[in-house]
Amino acid sequence: MKDKKPAAATLHQQILSDIETRIVSGEWPPGHRLPFEVDLAKSYDVSRMTVNKVLTKLADAGLIERRKKSGSFVAQPQVQSAILEIHDIEAEVRSLKRDYRYRLVEARRRKASEPELAAFELAGKTDVLALSSVHYAGDMPFCTEERLIHLGVVPQAADVDFAQTPPGQWLRVEVPWTAAEHKIYATGARGVVAERLALPEGAPCLVVQRRTWSDQGPVTFVKITYPAETHAIVARFTPAQAGKPAL
Structure with a gap:
C-alpha cells in the first residue's frame, strides 16, 4: 500500500516551521533574501500558492519583509x-x-x-x-x-x-x-x-x-x-x- 501524500495543511506547517527555524537560529540573518517563490515551491514540491500563504504568514508575524519586484527578506528585529x-x-x-x-x-x-x-x-x-x-x-x-x-x-x-x-x-x-x-x-x-x-x-x-x-x-x-x-x-x-x- 502506497503512503498517502501529506495534506496541504501539513505541508504548509512543515515549510513554515522550516523557514522560521532558519530565521530564528540565525542561519538566515536579518537582510538575507529568501529564495523566490518558484524556487521554494520546487524545493518543497508544492504549489506556489502554498508557498505564498507561508510567506504571507511569516510577513504577518514580522519575521520577513516582502518587497515588490525584489523578493522576501529576513526582517530586522524590532x-x-x-x-x-x-x-x-x-x-x-x-x-x-x-x-x-x-x-x-x-x-x-x-x-x-x-x-x-x-x-x-x-x-x-x-x-x-x-x-x-x-x-x-x-x-x-x-x-x-x-x-x-x-x-x-x-x-x-x-x-x-x-x-x-x-x-x-x-x-x-x-x-x-x-x-x-x-x-x-x-x-x-x-x-x-x-x-x-x-x-x-x-x-x-x-x-x-x-x-x-x-x-x-x-x-x-x-x-x-x-x-x-x-x-x-x-x-x-x-x-x-x-x-x-x-x-
Whole structure:
C-alpha cells in the first residue's frame, strides 16, 4: 500500500516551521533574501500558492519583509521598550526568539572623573567600577553598554565577576532602587561603538542613558547604545487633568 501524500495543511506547517527555524537560529540573518517563490515551491514540491500563504504568514508575524519586484527578506528585529521601565536586555533579546549572549569587554576600578561626578551629582572624590560590555542576539550585536557603578554606595560590586553576570541583572537583584532618570537621544556610531555593533562610522543609533538612586545615594550611571533600525521607544501616558482637550 502506497503512503498517502501529506495534506496541504501539513505541508504548509512543515515549510513554515522550516523557514522560521532558519530565521530564528540565525542561519538566515536579518537582510538575507529568501529564495523566490518558484524556487521554494520546487524545493518543497508544492504549489506556489502554498508557498505564498507561508510567506504571507511569516510577513504577518514580522519575521520577513516582502518587497515588490525584489523578493522576501529576513526582517530586522524590532524591540519596543517603555521609557519609564527598566528592562532586562536578555529578556528583550529572548522576546525576539533569539539566543542571548553577553560579553564583558572591560572592568576597571578607578576614581570618578569630574564629568562622572557631575553625572552622579557628587561633589567629593569617589571610586567607581567602570564596565564596558556588548549584548548579542544570536550572532549579531544587539547593543553596547557603558556603565559606572558607584562603589561608595555599592562596595560589594567590586568583588563580583561581571564576566559571568551582566551588571544590570545583578543590580536589579542586589540593590533595590528608589528613583531613576532616563534620557533618550539619537547619535551616530563612532569608534569602538561602531566596531562593537558592527556598524559603519556614522550609522544612526539610539542611546538610552539612565541614572538610578537608592536610599543611600546614586547607584549607577549607564549608557546603552542600540542600532537605530532595531529598537524603538514607546511611552504610554494619561492626561494630567480629566477633561483636558487632546493636543
